[in-house]
Amino acid sequence: MTAAPRRQSLVSRALLAVALMVGFYALALAVAATLVALPFVEYHFFHRVESSLLFACFGAAATVILALVPRPDAFTAPGPVLDRRSDPALFTMVDEIATATRQPVPSRVFLLNDVNAWVSYRGGVMGVGSERVMGVGWPLLQMLSPIELKAVIAHEFGHYMSGDVSLGPWIYKTRATITRAIASARQSWLRALFSWYGRLFLRLTQSVSRQQEFVADEIAATTVGAEPLMRALRRVSVLAPAYSVYMENDVMPVLRAGHLPPLATGFQAFVGAKGAAEWMHQIAVIEEQRSETDEYDSHPSLKDRLQALAALTSPHEPPVDCQSLLLHGDDRATSALGFAFGADKLQTLQPITWQAVGLTIYAPSLRAMVRQYRGWYGTLTPADLDGDRHRYEALGSRLMVNATHEKLSAEAVQVATQLLTAAIAVALIDRGWTISAEPGRSFALTLNGEVFEPLPALRALVGGETSVEEWQSKCRALGILNCRLSGGSA
Secondary structure (H helix, E strand, C coil): CCHHHHHHHHHHHHHHHHHHHHHHHHHHHHHHHHHHHHHHHHHHHHCCCCHHHHHHHHHHHHHHHHHHCCCCCCCCCCCCEECCCCCHHHHHHHHHHHHHHCCCCCCEEEEECCCCEEEEEECCECCECCEEEEEEEHHHHHHCCHHHHHHHHHHHHHHHHHCHHHHHHHHHHHHHHHHHHHHHHCCCHHHHHHHHHHHHHHHHHHHHHHHHHHHHHHHHHHHCCHHHHHHHHHHHHHHHHHHHHHHHHHHHHHHHCCEECCHHHHHHHHHHCHHHHHHHHHHHHHHHHCCCCCCCCCCCCHHHHHHHHHCCCCCCCCCCCCCCCCCCHHHHHHHHHHHHHCHHHHHCCEECCHHHHHHHHHHHHHHHHHHHCHHHHCCCCHHHCCCCHHHHHHHHHCCCCCCCHHHHHHHHHHHHHHHHHHHHHHHHHHCCCEEECCCCCCCEEEECCEEECHHHHHHHHHCCCCCHHHHHHHHHHHCCCCECCCCCEC
């Protein structure tokens, strides 16, 4: 679909969305009027009014009317406010995009603890009395080149330029109103009616949102260039899941242990790690091939967006500049994290370097795990381990009382592998090896320049990539072949 038909489709769908908004309020008022009229109808025909009917109808009508009353937008800052002194390059970029799109600069720009960027009108009631605000995630400032980030910002200004941000508060408030109406209806027939209308409204408005993304892409391609935006979209499609995995697997264990690592430095290392880079590439391939879009999705698929942008590419695209715009990255990332987790909680955490995470956090945690499951290990030694997957299923299933049959096999092997890895690591630490835990990699042990990663090694044995002879030879060289995994020697 070319630009003109797409814009025509967007206008028609937006008008239909407005009609549905008006239709919902008309429907709700009609329902409330009907409920109020029912006791009068009963009195007209039967010359009496049941008190239960009177209270039920008036109460239901009151809850429906209250659900329709607009609520003020209680805007809570999603992160620290950026300013021109701290981020001059970013605001120069914002000014250039604002001039190119003939849009006012947002009154406030927030730093987000997320791989995301957005613009909106916040505050006021139903968009009246609101202010323009913008949010940009620190991982984008860190990982996107300036021209890619500029394309992302131009896309967001495209939402301002096309006017759909003005429609947004009305759509969001109507969705909230429908939700309140559904909640107030509880289990009555009104709940089914409002639920049906809500699904209809959501499907249509999400369709409008998808069309708005295409239009914003076209504006960004015209303003900055299609190629930088295509690179940015590809990059964001893998950075978002990478950041989630980084926070869950690398950062959260450190936070739970009462320490605060350098977040931006860690994320840079995570993305550059070999293992993370491999699965990020796999995600990129999958995302570019997937074209299915659910009717409730707010964004088109990456494949559809790239195909639409491919027709807009210019032979004179700007060069790639890899300079990061994230200044004082670790401090800025910590500041943004404080808005998500609470600044007071972060102040109780002790700073720690990634080099110290292994010794300070992982070593005690692995020891505690081995002590807790000492009875499970029994007399097992590394010499007893082989490539029989069924054996690991049996070992792991002893700890999985509530596992379903479908998940039992894979999860049991995973549980057994993790516990055996912990015991092997503790055995090596007891023999003088140093443990390290770099973001994006499984923890490793080092002695005299030799590096051993027990988790990948054990997975290779279980998966048949390493023979039993190779495994035993390695364990013999490490000096743990006959070491009892529950602690001590055989």
